[in-house]
Amino acid sequence: MSEIFNFINEKMKVLLVISENSMEIDGIKVCPLNQQEIANQVPCGKPKVNQIIRELTEEGYVETMRTKGRYVLTEKAEILVKGLLDN
Numbered sequence: 001m002s003e004i005f006n007f008i009n010e011k012m013k014v015l016l017v018i019s020e021n022s023m024e025i026d027g028i029k030v031c032p033l034n035q036q037e038i039a040n041q042v043p044c045g046k047p048k049v050n051q052i053i054r055e056l057t058e059e060g061y062v063e064t065m066r067t068k069g070r071y072v073l074t075e076k077a078e079i080l081v082k083g084l085l086d087n
Helices: 010-020 037-040 046-058 073-087
Strands: 021-023 028-030 063-064 072-073
Touching: 010 046, 010 072, 010 073, 028 072, 037 046, 046 063, 046 072, 072 073
Parallel strands: none
Antiparallel strands: 021 028, 063 072
């Protein structure tokens, strides 16, 4: 996957980082990383990650849990990520 990571944009990288770092909690796959931790892995700045997560939420790819820094990929995002990684 690291080779693919070099060819995709920051928006997709944020989705992949959330996906790769998700863990199941009470039957829901949740990413416990905060925006700075995601930014460090992309790599980009925290304001950019904030903007991207806002866009991904508006577009229906990410849901934010009530607890700050808890992100859940929607089914739409899971399909997109799986399609990218399967190819």
